[in-house]
Amino acid sequence: MAANAQLCSKLFLMNPEQLASLRRLDAAHHLHPFTDHADLHRGGTHVMQAGSGCTVSDETGRPLLDALAGLWCVNVGYGRREIADAVHRQMLELCYYPSFFNTTTQPAILLADKIAAHAPAGMSKVFFSNSGSEANETALKLIRAYNKLRGLPAKTKILTRAFAYHGVTIATTSMTGLASCTQPFDLPLPGFVQVPGPHPYGAASSLSAGDYGKWCVEETQRVIDREGAGTIAALFAEPVQGAGGVIVPPPGHLRELRELCRRRDILFVADEVITGFGRLGAWFASGLWDLEPDLITMAKGITSGYLPLGATMPSDAIAEVLSGAGYLAHGFTYSGHPVSTAAGLANLQIIEDEHLVERVRSDVGPYFQRKLRALASHPAAGEIRGEGLIGAIDLLPEAGRAALKTPPVLGAAAAAMAREEGVIVRGIRDLIAMSPPLVITHEEIDFMFAAIARVMDRIGAV
Ligand SMILES: Cc1ncc(COP(=O)(O)O)c(C=O)c1O
Incomplete structure (x- = not known):
């Protein structure tokens, strides 16, 4: 690997x-996120040192x-001088100024414009935050305000899916459908309602992916009817559910869910924090699968993780x-932070100049999927x-x-x-x-x- 030699040097x-x-x-x-601290310190924390291309090095060099791009985010790879230079320039020129008080900065304007150029039709406005969580939190608040403004203040419940x-x-x-995240905190809050996600393997169902997907839509409809559409504001869906185990919906499934929401006047929100900015071979899964979402949330690949940044796009309506x-x-103190948005601009410029979205669509994406699926017959x-360019393997012990x-x-x-073996992957369940x-x-x-x-x-044998 050429990047290895570069990195080692x-x-x-x-x-x-x-x-x-x-x-x-x-x-x-140091308290780490998502960590069992006793376990962490028994083994000794890994202290990562450097990164170049797709390769990082740990404390031993x-x-x-x-193979996880940090945390599903380093889309353009490590060590990109273009982003470092843009950040350096912006820090010296104007390290910070808020976008409050009828003011903003050039990189925030230019990044909003660039994101709008790649977003699906009918979405041309960007609200910046600092993370995927804040992008979704912002979506929740915009939705509440919107429903109140259109005279539907009782529409407050939120639907999300298992996993x-x-x-x-x-x-x-x-909104997270993983017991490990909700149970220790006695969540969800009232008003957050879970519907099934399109994961028959995870639910140990014998139905085919297509039939299970249909059942999920029917069940979602039953939940909506039970709760009352007049009380439900929105359904949030990751086009491919990442941290829940890389759950890919059967063809047409999300479109059906989207149509169900439209019929019941429930907003459909695409959480594209992982799928945005090229991961599926399109700028957004919403465009790829014709989802016509009412809102899109994004983070991660927006700066390839070089600096924190999140964004929420409501439909123009x-x-x-x-x-x-x-x-x-x-809004947040750092909404549209000039240095983060400068990093975002340089990052999107790389994605455009190197045709990375097209590369995933027609080259490395299909190659990755072929190699992944070649392991299907392994016991x-x-x-x-x-x-x-996202995948998962659910593993089995020898005894099945x-x-x-x-x-x-x-x-x-x-x-x-x-x-x-020299490869970083994420272990989930x-x-x-x-x-x-x-x-x-x-x-x-x-x-x-x-x-x-x-x-x-x-x-x-484990
Ligand atoms: C789909 C999705 N939404 C939201 C988030 C939350 O993002 P953050 O960790 O930046 O708050 C994540 C993080 O992994 C995610 O994968």
Whole structure:
């Protein structure tokens, strides 16, 4: 891997004393997100040091192929000088100024324009925030204000799907359909209602993907009728559910769900925090699958993770109602932060100049999917799912599905084995998930799946 050589040449290796000291300080002072701290400090935290292309290096200086793009976000790959230069320039020119008080900055304007140019028809306005959670939280508030303004204040309930992940604020956790996220916090809040997601394997259903998808739509309709459409504001859906296990809907499923929402006057929100900016071989899944959402939320690939940034796009119809209603008291100190939006602009310029969306659509996406699906006949493969440059393998022990343990162990075990093989994947329940940078090469995809095949050879015995 060319990136490996480049990376190794610029590595500054940590000596054992430095590493031990950092691990001591980390244990003493640093609370990590989504972490079992006892487990973390037993093994010693990994201190990542450098990144170039699709490769990162850990505290030992060992190169690892990052098949998760950080956390589904480093779309243009690590070490892009264009983004670093744009950020450096902007910091010196104007490090910060708010977009409150009838003011804003040039990069915020230009990025909003560029995103609008790539968004589906009828969406031309962008509200900036700092994360996917804030983008969804913003969507929730815009929807509440919109329904109130159009004389429907009773429409406040929110529908989301099983296995959904929409963030970690109190409201967005309430939208997340994963018990590990909700139960410790006694969530969801009242008014957040879950409907099934299109994941027959996860629900241990014997129905085909198509039939299960149909049942999900029918069940959603029953829930809407039970709750009363007049009380329901919106349905949020990730086009491909990422953190829930890379759940790809059957063809036409989301469109059916969307139409159901339209018939019941329920807003349809596409959470494109993972799927936006090229992951599926389109700028947005909403355009790819003709979803005509009422709102889109985005983050991650908007800056490829170089700096935090989130955004919410309401349809022009919703934006018109909101902007005609006077002062809108919503926004964050860092909404439209000039340095984050400068990073976003440079990032989108790379995606355009290097035709990365087209590359996923017609080159590396299909290649990745072929390699992924070639593992379907492996005895450790329970189910394989994927679309574009995202995929997952639900794993099985030698004795088959009935022998899976509770709580699940195979995802974490397989991710640890993959790391030994030089590849970072995400372990979730009994599955591994992959979403590499869009710049990944065929050679790197070969390396990654050869490593995963070796992991699958070993995992049956866990
Ligand atoms: C689909 C989706 N929505 C929202 C979020 C929350 O984003 P953040 O972690 O930036 O708050 C995530 C994060 O993984 C996500 O995958």
